[in-house]
Amino acid sequence: MKELKVQYQKVLSDYLLNQNESNLYIGQNLVRQLMKSNVSPEDLVSIHKQSLEYIVPDLPDSVLNSFDFLIEVMVDFGLMLKEHQSLLLKQEEIRIEMEIAAKIQNLLLETKIPKPNGLDIGMVSVPVRKMNGDYVHFMHDDGKYFSVAVTDVVGKGVPAALCMSMVKYGLDTLEYANNNPSYVLEVLNRIIEKSVDDSMFVSMFYGRYDLEKDIFTFGSAGHEPALYYNSKQQTFTDLDSNGLLLGVLPEMKYSQTDIHLSENDFIIMITDGVTEFRKMDNFDSRTYIKELAKSLNHLSAQEMCEKIFEYLNKLQDFLLEDDFTIVTIKKY
Amino acid sequence: MRDHPTVNIVTELDIVAARRLSRYLAKEIGFGVVDQARIATATSELAKNIYLYATMGEIIVEKLEKDGRKGIAITAIDNGPGISDPRKILEDNYTTSNSQGVGLPGVKRLMDSIQINSELGKGTVIRIEKWLE
Numbered sequence: 001m002k003e004l005k006v007q008y009q010k011v012l013s014d015y016l017l018n019q020n021e022s023n024l025y026i027g028q029n030l031v032r033q034l035m036k037s038n039v040s041p042e043d044l045v046s047i048h049k050q051s052l053e054y055i056v057p058d059l060p061d062s063v064l065n066s067f068d069f070l071i072e073v074m075v076d077f078g079l080m081l082k083e084h085q086s087l088l089l090k091q092e093e094i095r096i097e098m099e100i101a102a103k104i105q106n107l108l109l110e111t112k113i114p115k116p117n118g119l120d121i122g123m124v125s126v127p128v129r130k131m132n133g134d135y136v137h138f139m140h141d142d143g144k145y146f147s148v149a150v151t152d153v154v155g156k157g158v159p160a161a162l163c164m165s166m167v168k169y170g171l172d173t174l175e176y177a178n179n180n181p182s183y184v185l186e187v188l189n190r191i192i193e194k195s196v197d198d199s200m201f202v203s204m205f206y207g208r209y210d211l212e213k214d215i216f217t218f219g220s221a222g223h224e225p226a227l228y229y230n231s232k233q234q235t236f237t238d239l240d241s242n243g244l245l246l247g248v249l250p251e252m253k254y255s256q257t258d259i260h261l262s263e264n265d266f267i268i269m270i271t272d273g274v275t276e277f278r279k280m281d282n283f284d285s286r287t288y289i290k291e292l293a294k295s296l297n298h299l300s301a302q303e304m305c306e307k308i309f310e311y312l313n314k315l316q317d318f319l320l321e322d323d324f325t326i327v328t329i330k331k332y
Numbered sequence: 333m334r335d336h337p338t339v340n341i342v343t344e345l346d347i348v349a350a351r352r353l354s355r356y357l358a359k360e361i362g363f364g365v366v367d368q369a370r371i372a373t374a375t376s377e378l379a380k381n382i383y384l385y386a387t388m389g390e391i392i393v394e395k396l397e398k399d400g401r402k403g404i405a406i407t408a409i410d411n412g413p414g415i416s417d418p419r420k421i422l423e424d425n426y427t428t429s430n431s432q433g434v435g436l437p438g439v440k441r442l443m444d445s446i447q448i449n450s451e452l453g454k455g456t457v458i459r460i461e462k463w464l465e
Contacts, residue, residue, distance in 0.1 A: 046366045072369045079438040 004034055009051040016055060040078035045070045098158075102130040105161050109168055113302075114140035116211050120332055121148075122301030124309045125325040133160035134271045134325035135167060139177035147177040147208040149184070150327055152223065152271040154201040154245070163200050167192070181206040181219035185243060185254035189221065192247035201245040205269050207329075209261075214331060216267060219256040221246045224272045227290060231264035231297070236290045239267065261331040266301070268293055269329075273322030274312065285312075293328075301328040336394045341382040341410075350379040350391040354406055357393050361402050362464055371404060374442040374460055377435070378408035386412020386455065396461065403444075403463035411455040418448040 011030055015023040034044060049067035053059060109132070113121050125134055137149040151167055153160040170191045174184055184206050192202055203223040209216050218226070222245035225238040243254040261267070268289070275285040292311055296304045305326045313320065337357070339350040354375035358368045375391060382389035389410030396403035415421055421436050436458075440446045443460040450456040 042366050068365060071366055075369050075373045082441050
C-alpha cells in the first residue's frame with residue numbers, strides 16, 4: 001500500500017511535468033493495481049490529495065478543501081463498488097449451484113433411446129437455459145410394447161426442472177410399457193394435480209407402440225400435436241386429442257386413438273418450443289417442419305431430428321426462446 | 333452511557349449535528365480524513381434511519397480504548413417500530429419500503445463491527461465501532 005502511494009506520487013508528478021499519453025497510460029495501469037489491493041475511491045482521492053500537497057507545496061486552501069469534499073462524496077461510490085463486488089461473488093456462488101443442479105437434473109432425467117425391432121428412434125432435446133423444462137421418457141421392457149412420453153412443463157428454469165423430476169418418478173411408477181395412454185395420463189394428472197403448485201402445468205404426449213401389430217396408440221394432455229407421415233399416400237396427419245393439461249383438474253378423462261404404421265411411415269413428436277417462433281408471427285412452422293421432414297425421410301430417425309433442429313435453429317438466428325425437443329419414430 | 337456526548341434526533345438538522353459530533357471525536361482520536369468521512373457517513377446513516385423510521389431517538393458517541401488501541405463507538409437508540417429480521421437487513425439488496433442512502437450493509441462496511449438489538453414494536457439499538465489501525 002505504501003509502495004503504491006509512492007508510485008502514485010511519481011506517476012502524478014511525471015504527468016504534471018509532461019501531459020502526454022504515455023503518462024496517462026501508466027496512471028491507468030497503476031489504478032488497476034490499486035483496485036486489486038482494494039483501494040477504495042475515497043482512498044484514492046486521499047492519496048491524490050497527499051501526493052499533490054507533496055509535489056506542489058503552497059496550494060491554496062480552496063483546492064485542498066475541495067479534495068476533502070471529494071473524499072466525502074466518494075464514500076458512497078466506494079460503498080456502491082463494494083456492494084457490487086459482493087453481489088458479483090454471490091452471483092458466482094449461484095452460478096456454481098445452478099451448474100451442479102443442472103448436472104443432477106441431467107443425471108436424473110437421462111434417457112436411453114431403446115432399439116425395439118422394426119423401429120428406428122431418434123431424439124434431440126435442447127434446453128434454452130441451464131435446466132430443461134422438456135423431458136422424454138422411453139419404456140421398452142423387451143415385451144411386445146414400446147412407449148414414449150414427451151412432456152413440457154409450462155414455465156422454464158429451476159421450478160420447471162423440479163416439477164419435471166416428479167413427472168419422471170410418476171412415469172417410473174408405471175413401470176411397464178403396456179399401459180394404455182389414457183390410463184397413464186389419468187394417473188399422472190392425479191399426481192401432478194395433488195402435489196404441484198396451482199401455477200404449474202404439464203403438457204404430455206403419450207404413445208404406446210404395439211410391436212407385433214404395428215399399432216401406435218396415443219393420447220395427449222394439452223400437448224403440441226405430433227405429426228404422422230403416411231409414406232404410401234405421402235400425407236401428414238396431426239395426432240391430437242383434446243385432453244386438458246396435466247394438473248388442472250383432478251378427475252380428468254383422456255381419450256386415446258389407434259393408428260397403424262406401415263413401412264417408411266414416421267411419427268414426429270415435438271414440444272411447443274419447436275413450433276413457436278415469437279419473432280415470426282405469420283410463419284407456418286408446422287407446414288415448414290412437414291416439408292422439411294418429408295425431404296429428410298431418407299435419413300435415420302436420429303439424423304432427421306438433428307437436421308430439423310439445425311434448420312430451425314438457424315431460422316431463429318440461433319436464439320432459441322424455449323426448450324426444444326423433437327422425437328422421431330420410423331417404421332422400417 | 334449518559335456521560336458520553338449525545339445528540340437527540342428529532343429533526344433533519346439533528347442528523348447534521350450527529351455527523352459533526354462523530355467527525356469531531358474521530359479526528360480527536362486520530363482517524364485520518366478518509367476514516368473521518370466514513371465514520372461521519374455511518375453516523376449520518378444511523379441518524380437518518382431514526383429520523384425516517386422511528387421519528388425520535390438519540391445518537392451517542394464514545395471514545396474507546398482497549399489494549400492500547402483507540403477507537404470510536406456510535407450507538408443509535410430509538411423506540412420505533414423495530415426491525416423484524418436484523419440478519420436479513422444486513423444483506424445486500426435487502427430493500428425496505430423507501431430505502432435511500434447506503435443502508436445498514438453500507439454502515440457495516442464503513443465500520444469494523446455492527447451490533448443490532450431490536451424488538452418489534454419496542455425499538456432498536458444499533459452500535460457500531462471502528463478501531464484505529
